[in-house]
Every structure is written in C-alpha cells, then in structure tokens.
Amino acid sequence: MRSGQVTIKDIAKELNISCSTVSRALKDFPGISPTTKKSVVDLANxxxxxxxAIALSLRNQKTNTIGVVIPETVHFFFSTVISGIEDEAMSEGYNVMICQSRESYEREADCIDTLMGARVDGLLVSISRETSDLAHLQKVVSEGKPLVFFDRLVEGMNATSVVVDDYQGAYDATKHLIDQGCKHIVHLEGPDNLIISRKRKEGYISALEDHEMPIDEGLIIECRDGSEAEAAKLFQHLLESGAAIDGVFANNDMAALGALQASKSSGLKVPEDIAIIGFSNWQFSSLIDLSSVEQHGYEMGREAVRLMFQEIANEDESAKSQIRILDAEIVPRGSSSRIA
Amino acid sequence: MRSGQVTIKDIAKELNISCSTVSRALKDFPGISPTTKKSVVDLANxxxxxxxAIALSLRNQKTNTIGVVIPETVHFFFSTVISGIEDEAMSEGYNVMICQSRESYEREADCIDTLMGARVDGLLVSISRETSDLAHLQKVVSEGKPLVFFDRLVEGMNATSVVVDDYQGAYDATKHLIDQGCKHIVHLEGPDNLIISRKRKEGYISALEDHEMPIDEGLIIECRDGSEAEAAKLFQHLLESGAAIDGVFANNDMAALGALQASKSSGLKVPEDIAIIGFSNWQFSSLIDLSSVEQHGYEMGREAVRLMFQEIANEDESAKSQIRILDAEIVPRGSSSRIA
DNA sequence: GCGTTTTTTTCAAACGTTTGCAAGCCTGAT
DNA sequence: ATCAGGCTTGCAAACGTTTGAAAAAAACGC
Structure with missing residues (x-):
C-alpha cells in the first residue's frame, strides 16, 4: 500500500484498466459497462x-477557492463577515483562504501575492489602515482577477464594493437621540483619515441640521485610537468643563463604553441624564445594554461573495464596479431609551 | 497578451528558449549564462x-497548506486561536485553510473531506460538540496525514493534542476566591457531557477540599446552554432561596455575567458582598471588569502548528501522540478583588 | 582543423485528472 | 465471409513546474 491518498492511477492499476475508464466510471459518463463501473466504484469506496483538488485545479484552470484579505480576524465585526463569506462560498462549493494584513501595507501586499500565487478564483479585500498606494491591487485587476472590496471603500479605484451606509447609520443614531429628547449631543469622532469616520460625522451633522439644532464644534471630539480609556479621559474632561451635555453618539462602541464609564463615575444617570449610542454593535454591547448601530457583517460577507461570483461568471464588464450599500440599523437599548 | 497570469511557458516562448532554462534562471541554478538569466529575470519582473502554487503542489506532492476545522470562528477564543495558527504557519511559509463545523458532526465530516481533497499537509481540529463517532478522524490518520487536536480533547484516539489546563485554572480561580475570604462559593457548572466542564468542576472541588471547606451540592448549579440569561435566572433563584453565598466561580464568562447581573439587581455589592470570577477571559470581561481565567488561545494556536510541523517533519512515530497542556492563568479584576 | 573539456541548453518524465479521438470487440445483417 | 454499427475501452495531450540525463554549443589546447 502506498503512503498517501489513493489516486485514479492506483485504482486503474489494481483493476488493470486505464485511467480514462476509471475517471469516466466515477462520474457516470455514458459508455462504461455496468460491470466495470461497479468494480471501480466499489474499489474507490x-x-x-x-x-x-490540486490536479483538478491545474487541469481546469480554476481552483474553486476565493482569497480573503482582512485586517484582523479577531475583531468581532470581521469574524462575522468571514462567517458570512464562508457560508456563501461553501454553499457554492468554494473554499476560502484567509490572510490577515494586520493593518500593515507590506503584509497586505504579501497576502495578495500569496493568494495570487495560489491562483484563487477571486479576491475579497478589506484594505489595511496603512494602505494608500494601490499598485498591488491594480495588478490584480490588470491580470483579470475578480476583485471585490468590502467594509472599507477604496478611493481611486473603481472596483465592486460592499459597504455599510455609515452616513445613514450615523444619521439614524443621532436622530434617535434627538427623538429621546436630547438637546446637546456630543460626537466622539474617529480618526479623520478614515472615510467611515468622515461619513459618520456627516450623518451626525446632517441629523442635527435637519432638526434645526446648532452644530457646536466644541462637542465634536476626535478619538484617535478609539480605545475605551482614551474616550473616557476625553469625555471626562469635557464633563468637567461644565458643558451642558445630554447625549453622546460615538464613532464606535469602545468609545461609547468610555463615555458610559465616565458618565457613571461622574454621577450621571444613563440614560436619564445622558443618553449614549455607539456604532458597530459589538458583542459586548448587548451584554452591557449599550445602544448601537448594527452593520450586518454576516450579510456583508455573503453579499461580497455573491458579487464575486457575478464577476467570475460574467466575462463582460457589464456587472463591474458596482457599489452595494447595505443599510445600517440602529439597535436601541437601555443606554439611550428614555421612552418606554 | 493572454488572459490569466504569466507562466514559465509564456516567458520561454517569448525568449525562444526552453521552460527548463527559464525555471533554472529564475532560481539561480548554476549553469545558466548571465545573459540568459538577466533576460529571463527582467521579463519575469x-x-x-x-x-x-497549484502546479508546484502537484509536482512536489506538498501543498504547504494546513487545514483547520473549528466549531465557530466568531467566538472570541477561537478567533484568537486562529490568529496564532496563522502567524505561526505564515512564518514557515504555510497557508491556512479554515472550515467551520458549526458544532455539527455532519459538517465536520464534510470539512475534513474537503480539506483532504485539497491535500492539505496536515489537519488541526477542534471537534464539534456533536462528535462522538470518530471514523472520519481515524481515516485521516490511517492515510498518514498529520493530525493535531486543539482545545477540545478527544477521548479514544491517541493523537497529538494541545489543551489548556482546565483543572488547574479552575483550581486557581477557586483558590483566588478563597484567598479573598469567600466562605460559600457557588459553582456555575457547564454541560456535563463536555470534558472541560468536568475538569473545571474537579478543580473547583479540589480547591475546596484542599482548604478544608465543605462541598455543598446545593451550591453547584448546572447551566446547560451557558447563556447569560439562563445563569442570571438560576442564580437569582438561588439567592432568593436564602442560601448564604459570597463567591461565584462560573464555568464561563457568560454565566459569570449572568451571576453579576443577578447579584446587582438583588442589591448585593460586587465584590464586597459577593466575589465573582468566570472562565475564558472573553473580550468583554476586561471591559466590565470581570475577573476570569485566560486560556492563552493565541499561544495554543501557535503551539498546535508547531506540533503539526514536528509531525510533518518526523516520518517516524517518535513524536506522536503527545499532549501539550498549557497553563491557564487567572486574571483578577474588580469583580473579585477585595484586597487592594 | 580536430579532439577534449567545459559551459549552456534542451528533452522527457512526472505529479493526478479529464476528454476528444481512435481503436478494439462483438452482434447481426448482407 | 464481410461489413456496418453500437458498445466499451485506451491513447495521448494538456494544465505549470522541476530535474536528471543527454545533447548541443562554445572554448581551449595542440
């Protein structure tokens, strides 16, 4: 008995027939005698x-594998997206190969190189924070490989993308706070170089404008690293300055948590004195009853794969470069719900 | 220009030389004239x-890919393990292919089939909750494919495994509560059919015994689905029964959170009236200042890959079937720390 | 200019699979 | 007998790469 797994050759040799016959017998090709077919199938079993699959890939020039480049798998949101990607891909008989860029440009380029070397049938990419040079991605499309971006939109390349509607989510979240009676709403803003941060800020501002509320630049605070501690410190500072505040819309749930902690340690009641809502609906948010905005990561993953399949199927350029925008959905919880 | 990616053949044709020459030129083989080498390298660039990689895999009978079968990627612990797996694998030039069993036996068998079909060089498996029949796994080893289990130990198969020391972690957690002065410690137990639940319960009992404290069966409560709500309900019930309780060691952080909420809503102070510690050190635990036991998932992933490589390298059976037990480490936080 | 060595290049097979085409065999009609 | 036609099977090439062995080309000594 040979060491590795059994091949068609092994079966052919043992039955003293040709590989062609074995191959055809195994896939119900017409023109194989029932006797032969049975003996082949029996032995195969x-x-x-x-x-x-390797040999098949080589012959068919198709690996039935899609490559995913993602900043981090440990982030709850991204792992949710991966889940959706896997489910949708698996249901079509595709495998998934995942690489983490760790938010590094260099690693991202490496990942893409590796996946291209593995001859994946298509690439799903959420670019790293560092990435601004797009040469490595241009190469991918120039070699005719389907490419779909998700979550993080790439400016300066017209490729198919799936993103969540950050603007609308932020607008809705802010409107929700207004509906709860908030008059002075702080925005804990994300890093300015990210598109999502800007979109969310725009949503916040638009909601205020639409409700004829003033925009107070002093109530917009940038949280660069987005950590809980940073937000808590900055927000505490703001409270101590004596500003009248009764609502917070944070760029992410971590920052929201920071605001929550700062509020409580300042003796403010949530949501009575101050209503708080975050963004992303992390897993912990439901546990601590923090309102947030759900980004539907699972659905985003599935949709990205569906668009990918469209690109794989359509040789023509017709279906290219569409941008699918998924709705963000506010999830009101205890931290912001004053009205029963 | 042909559609797909460039091959050695394309380069050979364009330069009117043979594939062999191109291949050797690209990998600095001796016996290639500098002129030829330069023209090849230039064109390749x-x-x-x-x-x-597909063609290479076929030729070398080696895919440089390892397969991972895991119940869920969205669990924080598992995604941490995956991170470790990826880092260690990548550093050795290996790719990782991940399949989720979704805690289903059937899907698990499917995953293994797929990965075997993809001819991965080795398999890393954390079995599903449903799995009791081990035939699909036996097949893997009988075909000589390296197999390493992680996190969930498999009884009835002697394969290499990496697990965390649940017994010791539970012992330390319980001892920690005792050290904080707790006299009546509840154990929120996990489902009895899981080895980890039993180990953790044993650790709890041993710690009590070693400190000459009575084992009160009434203080051991089974939480079957391990949800926060379930634990909160059962624990609330226990509190209302008037039992004297001043400490809780929960089988997991979700249950610990349930106990925390029930305690607070009963007007008990944490940790003064009741000290609480969970298990697994989920991401949210640090955020809500819940004490827990860290399982070192990242390290577990790396170690699993290292053992895998050992199995791939060692043809002999010498290094087989070892069990690596990683230390669990208690992470004391506000929910259990009475002593400053 | 010819034999000999050295350098450079090519050939062919192999990895496992599929598939168009050709070939073998058998049956029955002429 | 011969041949058409239907079953069944085999051959060979292809996918992209590597590599031992053989061949070709160049360089050298005389």
Missing amino acids: KYNYRPN | KYNYRPN
Missing part, C-alpha cells in the same frame, strides 16, 4: 478515494 | 511572474 473501499480505498476512500477523493479526487485530488 | 515585467510580467509580474508568480510561480503557480
């Missing part, structure tokens, strides 16, 4: 034969 | 040549 006995030896637990599995077609060698 | 120009066309952005990348060796076809």
Whole structure:
C-alpha cells in the first residue's frame, strides 16, 4: 500500500484498466459497462478515494477557492463577515483562504501575492489602515482577477464594493437621540483619515441640521485610537468643563463604553441624564445594554461573495464596479431609551 | 497578451528558449549564462511572474497548506486561536485553510473531506460538540496525514493534542476566591457531557477540599446552554432561596455575567458582598471588569502548528501522540478583588 | 582543423485528472 | 465471409513546474 491518498492511477492499476475508464466510471459518463463501473466504484469506496483538488485545479484552470484579505480576524465585526463569506462560498462549493494584513501595507501586499500565487478564483479585500498606494491591487485587476472590496471603500479605484451606509447609520443614531429628547449631543469622532469616520460625522451633522439644532464644534471630539480609556479621559474632561451635555453618539462602541464609564463615575444617570449610542454593535454591547448601530457583517460577507461570483461568471464588464450599500440599523437599548 | 497570469511557458516562448532554462534562471541554478538569466529575470519582473502554487503542489506532492476545522470562528477564543495558527504557519511559509463545523458532526465530516481533497499537509481540529463517532478522524490518520487536536480533547484516539489546563485554572480561580475570604462559593457548572466542564468542576472541588471547606451540592448549579440569561435566572433563584453565598466561580464568562447581573439587581455589592470570577477571559470581561481565567488561545494556536510541523517533519512515530497542556492563568479584576 | 573539456541548453518524465479521438470487440445483417 | 454499427475501452495531450540525463554549443589546447 502506498503512503498517501489513493489516486485514479492506483485504482486503474489494481483493476488493470486505464485511467480514462476509471475517471469516466466515477462520474457516470455514458459508455462504461455496468460491470466495470461497479468494480471501480466499489474499489474507490473501499480505498476512500477523493479526487485530488490540486490536479483538478491545474487541469481546469480554476481552483474553486476565493482569497480573503482582512485586517484582523479577531475583531468581532470581521469574524462575522468571514462567517458570512464562508457560508456563501461553501454553499457554492468554494473554499476560502484567509490572510490577515494586520493593518500593515507590506503584509497586505504579501497576502495578495500569496493568494495570487495560489491562483484563487477571486479576491475579497478589506484594505489595511496603512494602505494608500494601490499598485498591488491594480495588478490584480490588470491580470483579470475578480476583485471585490468590502467594509472599507477604496478611493481611486473603481472596483465592486460592499459597504455599510455609515452616513445613514450615523444619521439614524443621532436622530434617535434627538427623538429621546436630547438637546446637546456630543460626537466622539474617529480618526479623520478614515472615510467611515468622515461619513459618520456627516450623518451626525446632517441629523442635527435637519432638526434645526446648532452644530457646536466644541462637542465634536476626535478619538484617535478609539480605545475605551482614551474616550473616557476625553469625555471626562469635557464633563468637567461644565458643558451642558445630554447625549453622546460615538464613532464606535469602545468609545461609547468610555463615555458610559465616565458618565457613571461622574454621577450621571444613563440614560436619564445622558443618553449614549455607539456604532458597530459589538458583542459586548448587548451584554452591557449599550445602544448601537448594527452593520450586518454576516450579510456583508455573503453579499461580497455573491458579487464575486457575478464577476467570475460574467466575462463582460457589464456587472463591474458596482457599489452595494447595505443599510445600517440602529439597535436601541437601555443606554439611550428614555421612552418606554 | 493572454488572459490569466504569466507562466514559465509564456516567458520561454517569448525568449525562444526552453521552460527548463527559464525555471533554472529564475532560481539561480548554476549553469545558466548571465545573459540568459538577466533576460529571463527582467521579463519575469515585467510580467509580474508568480510561480503557480497549484502546479508546484502537484509536482512536489506538498501543498504547504494546513487545514483547520473549528466549531465557530466568531467566538472570541477561537478567533484568537486562529490568529496564532496563522502567524505561526505564515512564518514557515504555510497557508491556512479554515472550515467551520458549526458544532455539527455532519459538517465536520464534510470539512475534513474537503480539506483532504485539497491535500492539505496536515489537519488541526477542534471537534464539534456533536462528535462522538470518530471514523472520519481515524481515516485521516490511517492515510498518514498529520493530525493535531486543539482545545477540545478527544477521548479514544491517541493523537497529538494541545489543551489548556482546565483543572488547574479552575483550581486557581477557586483558590483566588478563597484567598479573598469567600466562605460559600457557588459553582456555575457547564454541560456535563463536555470534558472541560468536568475538569473545571474537579478543580473547583479540589480547591475546596484542599482548604478544608465543605462541598455543598446545593451550591453547584448546572447551566446547560451557558447563556447569560439562563445563569442570571438560576442564580437569582438561588439567592432568593436564602442560601448564604459570597463567591461565584462560573464555568464561563457568560454565566459569570449572568451571576453579576443577578447579584446587582438583588442589591448585593460586587465584590464586597459577593466575589465573582468566570472562565475564558472573553473580550468583554476586561471591559466590565470581570475577573476570569485566560486560556492563552493565541499561544495554543501557535503551539498546535508547531506540533503539526514536528509531525510533518518526523516520518517516524517518535513524536506522536503527545499532549501539550498549557497553563491557564487567572486574571483578577474588580469583580473579585477585595484586597487592594 | 580536430579532439577534449567545459559551459549552456534542451528533452522527457512526472505529479493526478479529464476528454476528444481512435481503436478494439462483438452482434447481426448482407 | 464481410461489413456496418453500437458498445466499451485506451491513447495521448494538456494544465505549470522541476530535474536528471543527454545533447548541443562554445572554448581551449595542440
């Protein structure tokens, strides 16, 4: 018995027939005698034969694998997206190969190189924070490989993308606070170089304008690293300055948590004195009853794969470069709900 | 220009030389004239040549890919393990292919089939909750494919495994509560059919015994689905029964959170009236200042890959079937720390 | 100019699979 | 007998790469 897994050759040799016959017998091709077919199938089962996907890929020039480049898998949101990607891909008989860029440009380029070397049938990419040079991505499309971006929109390249509507989510979140009676709403803003941060800020401002509320630049605070501690410190500072505040819309749930902690330690009641809502609906948010905005990561993953399949199927350029914008959905919880 | 990526053949044709020459030129083989080498390398760069990993795999009978079968990627712990797996694998030039069993036996078998078909060089498996029949795994080892289990130990198969020391972690957690002065410690137990639940319960009991404290079966409560709501309800019930309780060691952080909420809503102060510690050190635990036990998932992932490489390298059976037990480490936080 | 060595290049096979085409065999009609 | 026609099977090439062995080309000594 040979060491590795059984191949068509092994079966052919043992039955003294040709590989062609075995191959055809295994896939119900017409023109194979029932006797032969049975003996082949029996032996294949006995030896637990599995077609060698590598050989198939080489022959068919198709790996049935899609590559995913993502900043981090440990982030709850991204792992949710991956889940959606896997489910949708698996249901179509595709495998998924994941690489983490760790928010590094260099690693991202490496990942793409590796996946291109593995001859994946398409690439799903959420670019790293560092990435501004797009040469490595241009190469991908110039070689005719389907490419779909998700979550993070890439400016300066017209490729198919799936993103969540940050503007609308932010607008709704802010409007929700207004509906709860908030008059002085702080925005804990994300890093200015990210598109999502800007979109969310715009949504916040538009909501205020639409409700004829003043925009107070002093109530917009940038949280650069987006950590809980940073937000808590900055927000505490703001409270101590004596500003009248009764609502917070944070760029992410971590920052919202920071605001929550600062509020409580300042003796303010949530949501009575101050209503708080975050963004992203992290797992912990439901646990601590923090209102947030759901980004539907799972659905985003599935949609990205669906668009990918469209690109793989359509040789023509017709379906290219569309941008799918998914709705963000506010999830009101205890931290912001004053009205029963 | 042909559609797909450039191959050695393309380069050979364009330069009117043979594939062999191109291949050797690209990898600094001796016996290639400098002129030829230069022209080949230049053209390869120009066309952005990348060796076809599929073809290489077929030829070398080695895919440089390891397969991972895991119940869920969205669990924080598992995604941490994956992170470790990826880092260690990548550093050795390996790719990782991940399949989720979704805690289903059938899907698990499917995953393994797929990965075997993809001819991964080795398999890393954390079995599903449903799995009791081990035939699909036996097949893997009988075909000589390296197999390493992680996190969930498999009884009845002697394969290499990496697990965390649940017993010791539970012992330390319980001892920690005792050290904080707790006299009546509840254990919120996990489902009895899981080995980890039993180990943790044993650790809890041993710690009590070693400190000459009575084992009160009434203080051991089974939380079957391990949700926060379930734990809160059961614990609330226990409190209302008037039992004297001043400490809780929960099988996982979700249950611990349930106990925390029930305690607070009953007007008990944490940690003064009741000290609480969970298990797994989920991401939210640090955020809500819940004490827990860290399982070092990242390290577990790396270690699993290291053992895998050992198995791939060692043809002999010498290094087989070892069990690596990683230390669990208690992370004391506000929910249990009475002593400053 | 010819034999000999050295340098450079090519050939061919292999990895596992599929598939168009050709070939073998058998049956029955002429 | 011969041949058409239908079943069944085999051959060979292809996918992209590597590599031992052989061949070709160049360089050298005389």
